Amino acid sequence: MASTVTLVLGVMLGMLGTAAQAQEPDLIFKKSTVWKFLSPDHKLATYALDDPEVEGVACHFTVPEKGGFSGWLGLEEETSDVSLACRQVGPIKFKSKFEQGDEVYRQSRSLFFKKMRIVRGCDAKRNVLVYLVYSDKLVEGSPKNSTSTVPIMPWGDQVPEKCADYLDD
DSSP states (O other): OHHHHHHHHHHHHHHHHHHHHSOOOEEEEEEEEEOOTTSOOEEEEEEEEEOSSEEEEEEEEEEEEOOHHHHHTTOSOOOSOOEEEEEEEEEEEEOSOBOTTEEEEEEEOSSSSEEEEEEEEEETTTTEEEEEEEEEESSOOOOOEEEEEEEOOOBTTBOOOOGGGGBOO
């Protein structure tokens, strides 16, 4: 029994440590969708996030947030509905090589087992960055997802970089 408790506490602390290292997105705004009496409303929250490995790309995503007392306490499992839009906001510069499907951002969507992830890939033929947001669950994931693409375009007089040159084979 004591070893099980130790294992569970170790996993929880590991998850907290990982979450603390992740880039926090900027809250742009929240909009109430369902009014709740004496407790927080259900909301849609829109966030902005800069790609940590690709300068010049920003993503905006909107997630539902459960209200009520259980949502306020963080006990309610959030739904898998997420929308995503990514755009070039400056000259694109790659900081390092990356693999197809590298994780850009991860957010817990339930107390323990559900996570929302934003991952990045490269369409080398078209020189386009491809971003995918989806949620997964330890036992069963969700097919709900959203994709956004960022064509790598010239910025000012700079020649655009090729994402294929930064793919880690």
